Amino acid sequence: MKKTQDFIQNNQQRFLDELFELLRIPSVSADPAHNGDVRKGAELVAQHLTEAGADKVEVCDTAGHPIVYGEKIIDPSLPTVLVYGHYDVQPADPIELWDSPAFEPVIKKTDIHPDGAIFARGACDDKGQVFMHIKAFEAMSKSGELPCNVKFMIEGEEEVGSENLGVFIKEHTERLAADIILVSDTGIISNDNPSITTGLRGLSYVEVEVTGPNRDLHSGLYGGAVANPINVLSDMISQLQDDKHKITIPGFYDKVEVISEEERAEMAKAPYDEEEYKSSIDIKNVQGEEGYSTRERASIRPTLDVNGIWGGYIGEGAKTVLPSKAFAKISMRLVPHQEPEEITAQFKDYFESIAPDSVTVKVNPHHGGLPAVTPIDSDGYMAASNAMEKTFGKKPVPLRSGGSIPIVALFEQVLGLKTVLMGFGLNSDAIHSPNEHYGLFNFYKGIETIPYFFEEFTKLSQK
């Protein structure tokens, strides 16, 4: 891969400039106002795939946002790597908390990134990481060192549940035939401590609506006599967890994967400093399910979070209103063996059951996703491990992540393919938050590592 690595070294600035162009497109999949931008994002990704040397590049329409496909088949007898990623991003709000505009990428130095980091929505999740693959592929193909076949499937709905990707892969199992799926949408422990994600949590996401009176009322004339939907919703949310921070939904824990003490002890060995963790987000104390460590709570245990709440008067000043309605967005992270549809149904039954008869409640399911665990003895995992060891000079450790990439489980069900989660982000990258960023070190380290994965995987799978 000598020529490939030289090519990468000689084109670093151009790679960065091209990524900036992609980051300037506000491809927010959750907001219909940005539908046009999402398509622009797809078209630019397609253009880069073509320029990088991919064939049959296509912006595939779906019932929602388009999926970008491209491939390079050099020899059908060689193994094929299917690269998956997404070009859509989370909404930027609260925008007032961004130090620089979310869609005007800039390089800034930080303590963790002394060489500088790219600040922009999607810099890490996932445009920056998708772009590493496109550029690594360009380097290999332009240098004539591409060791095997490659296919790209870059979607635009990962942040809203990947529903149409599910349809797409079911309809294109032939076209997507491969030996392994390679994804960079996760992270490493730190730039000195490489790791590979071996587990992802599933997701159940619902929106709830509590309705009291048929109109907003004067809180002086009706307060105390008519149930207040905000007070009721608060009560109901509070009843979703007990004082040990266990989720109270009947049946919620029934199928939760039990992790052996040995495995927990093994996980506990990964480098971690709780004081550092707390100070990095400026909290006095952590809080979570009794009997589990902070990292266990955020990886091997299911959780419940209110992602948004609103109701009544939220403008300036004071309004003495008893509102008609209150709303909340609530999501649950699931662990292996928990079924999103089943959990959503359990939530709905329980939430409706604890509603007082002074209000009516509606539970509207958003998207869900299955949890996934990836084996650490597969050719794919070994290839990633060897590749990272080459570029980091250190063997990566396997690690369970708390995040969700619902589609991973579906890949296995529909395409019968294992997925390797070789991501290069850091928890401190503030993905989904204001000032999301991605280290230049990580961006270039990714581009450098990916070709070695191709090389290693081709070797191993031909043994």
Place this chain on the structure above:
Amino acid sequence: MKKTQDFIQNNQQRFLDELFELLRIPSVSADPAHNGDVRKGAELVAQHLTEAGADKVEVCDTAGHPIVYGEKIIDPSLPTVLVYGHYDVQPADPIELWDSPAFEPVIKKTDIHPDGAIFARGACDDKGQVFMHIKAFEAMSKSGELPCNVKFMIEGEEEVGSENLGVFIKEHTERLAADIILVSDTGIISNDNPSITTGLRGLSYVEVEVTGPNRDLHSGLYGGAVANPINVLSDMISQLQDDKHKITIPGFYDKVEVISEEERAEMAKAPYDEEEYKSSIDIKNVQGEEGYSTRERASIRPTLDVNGIWGGYIGEGAKTVLPSKAFAKISMRLVPHQEPEEITAQFKDYFESIAPDSVTVKVNPHHGGLPAVTPIDSDGYMAASNAMEKTFGKKPVPLRSGGSIPIVALFEQVLGLKTVLMGFGLNSDAIHSPNEHYGLFNFYKGIETIPYFFEEFTKLSQK
């Protein structure tokens, strides 16, 4: 009052047109963006007072919104009635729930108002009722039948706590010298059942802020391990009341006025139909403090309501965020002997005490107000009772209201004056809500009744 009543009959349409002009001004005192409109409202009120025959009319500047003053002294030896009201209004939102624009008044018929009602923000609270006084005064003075002296004090900050009115009356005790204060900012049981408000609740209004991590976090990477400010705020709100709907703030009930069984039995006699009450706001069941009736909960008992709540992602679609902050506006209605400042302090201490160490909380007091009760044996009350009996053909019943007009207690403290609450609205008028309206019947009945109050009060106070 024959000439006066004729004058009113002959000018009904003009009175209505003039009120519409005032209703078109969005004098929302809570929103700084409307400061200019609030002043416009003050100037129009002043203009009408002058045209009605008032002297020394002045738009008095304050640290906040102006106060309109005007007077007519026909004979210093005669009694003086001080008319108080407010020309500011509540914010119109949620505007999407208005069937016609909040500041474009229209007449529409309703089941309760077969002759039609005026639909507009402020139609009842309080522009419509203030206007009744200006027009009744015009009728009396133009007909040469004004029986005593009158002073007007119409403020622009009633909906935000009347802070500067408090300063104003302290600085103008001479100028405001009178024998009684007459206010129409309350209601009657129904158009067939006149009533006079003899009690008002006080108010303590706070805004709370719960802060967890220093930035929004990815709920997958941090959820379950870091306290979620929305979940925590919900827990804390839920802890403010117990399962009997009693407020749990230590000391909250200590000074609450105890009402005798006899008095409660007396109050229970006022006409009331709970089924009608429930269906009017479309709720399956009422809910409130154990041991008290619906009307007691909304009048003689203190209450706590969340008037607004917000935090996290409240846009369309799904965002898996663990927010940095969550907020709520919370108000408590107080009954006689409860001190707003003391209650606010008790709330602050308690709210801070129940916060887990995984978050920090801030409690910011908004405005407060003292409760008030008015005697039913005074000349003022008798004058109002006789006047209403004349125009309704039925003796009004005394009634405690759940609302607050904080300034009433201050009038007594600073000016040593009792207040008569002779209002003409209905609970169904949707004040503070979308589609606020005021019956034409009520508007004209008020104009018709007020002159009789002046006549009766002059007679009684000269005995």
